[in-house]
Amino acid sequence: MDDPDSRVVSEVRRTADAIGSMEVRGAATIADAAAAALRAQAEQSDATTAADLRAELRAAARTLDDTRPTAVSLPNALRYVLFDLDGETVEAVRDAAVRRATEFCERLEHAQTDLGRVGANRLRDGDTVMTHCHSTDVLACVEAAVAQGKSLSAVVKETRPRMQGHITARELAALGVDVTLVVDSAARRYLNDVDHVLVGADSIAADGSVINKIGTSGLAVNARDRGTPVVCAAQTIKLHPGTLTGHTVDIEMREESEVIDPETAATLGDVRVANPAFDVTPPRYVDAIVTERGQYPPESIVVLMRELFGEATAEPWVEK
Ligand SMILES: O=P(O)(O)OC[C@H]1O[C@H](OP(=O)(O)O)[C@H](O)[C@@H]1O
Structure with a gap:
């Protein structure tokens, strides 16, 4: 497979740029955007093996993580989405990543309401x-x-x-x-x-x-x-x-x-x-x-x- 970094989708790169420039800012908002970007990577990938898709998702996560270093909500979001992607087929890995990302964004919203x-x-x-x-x-x-x-x-x-x-x-x-x-x-x-x-x-x-x-x-x-x-x-x-x-x-x-x-x-x-x-x-x-x-x-x-x-x-x- 080519270098997984070259297969990071444009939506991930756009999100990373927006976080770096602070167009998207605030710790919770950054976490939400990062999880949504990983979901986009999973949905838009044309990887043909489960291992390739996992490598792409890790590359996308590194791109997002390299933006701002202080708000831990960002790596915590990436960790949550990538937690358990052990499936043997592309579909299984894709479904797991999409499900984890969606779940993360929903939990974030509920957590903020409860905190309020x-x-x-x-x-x-x-x-x-x-x-x-x-x-x-x-x-x-x-x-x-x-x-x-x-x-x-x-x-x-x-x-x-x-x-x-x-x-x-x-x-x-x-x-x-x-x-x-x-x-x-x-x-x-x-x-x-x-x-x-x-x-x-x-x-x-x-x-x-x-x-x-x-x-x-x-x-x-x-x-x-x-x-x-x-x-x-x-x-x-x-x-x-x-x-x-x-x-x-x-x-x-x-x-x-x-x-x-x-x-x-x-x-x-x-x-x-x-x-x-x-x-x-x-x-x-x-x-x-x-x-x-x-x-x-x-x-x-x-x-x-x-x-x-x-x-x-x-x-x-x-x-x-
Ligand atoms: O997650 P919420 O509560 O929205 O924001 C938390 C913190 O994120 C912001 O950082 P920046 O403006 O991204 O540098 C501020 O420091 C703010 O207190």
């Missing part, structure tokens, strides 16, 4: 939340609280450099939340006025650290100083199995041009620009992690991780 209900219980009528970046898991909590008839306000950090806070502001306002948009550096000024800091996550480590959009850790430290609880809304797809065996989470470094346009940068002289996309908030600054399976103090998330993953963290797309 759990998170909504923390929010009382009249509360104000402060948000950072844009998280569909956070939005699910607010949406469920609003559906319960609670009236909420939000202070929304704009979230430099890509301003995903604008998406959050728009979506919260559409839910009927009273929204105030602030620059990131104004967050501390408003912490006395808010009842909860509510953030999402790209990965959760076994020690309960929250890996989320750059700026989350500073916000959490300030919130602790002011006595404002910090709640992280993260489906279990964000739990990072590699950290169970001592691995750390890669922090993505993105383009300088997201921080400053090249012409302006040129006027500054010999200046280096650094653009880390995420940071790590230690568990002592986080009050609770809200998942679809309930709320956990960050230090006990490892129990849930062991239950869900055991000690196995194999990445099936790495095998040739």
Whole structure:
């Protein structure tokens, strides 16, 4: 058979490009798109043997996995779809991959709805939340609280450099939340006025650290100083199995041009620009992690991780 990498279908390449450029972004949304792309690979492949189709699916998974390194929902999605493709015919492997991908996307949707209900219980009528970046898991909590008839306000950090806070502001306002948009550096000024800091996550480590959009850790430290609880809304797809065996989470470094346009940068002289996309908030600054399976103090998330993953963290797309 030819090189399986050359048989990756265009839909997979388009999805990988969209994830890399952040046209498709947000940990849960990335996972959903990656599973759908693997389903497309299975459906559109013209492989003639089961082994060839498996090799193609692994190649497609590598293409998707090579896009962004921090959100573990991406490799977790790939692992889920490729979990058990031992069939002896092309049809058997194709059917298994399509079934696993479809099941994954359905589970993701249900998990977010369930998480929203759990998170909504923390929010009382009249509360104000402060948000950072844009998280569909956070939005699910607010949406469920609003559906319960609670009236909420939000202070929304704009979230430099890509301003995903604008998406959050728009979506919260559409839910009927009273929204105030602030620059990131104004967050501390408003912490006395808010009842909860509510953030999402790209990965959760076994020690309960929250890996989320750059700026989350500073916000959490300030919130602790002011006595404002910090709640992280993260489906279990964000739990990072590699950290169970001592691995750390890669922090993505993105383009300088997201921080400053090249012409302006040129006027500054010999200046280096650094653009880390995420940071790590230690568990002592986080009050609770809200998942679809309930709320956990960050230090006990490892129990849930062991239950869900055991000690196995194999990445099936790495095998040739
Ligand atoms: O899965 P949901 O809750 O939608 O998003 C989780 C996290 O993904 C985003 O990363 P990026 O914007 O893709 O870099 C943000 O850091 C956000 O908190």
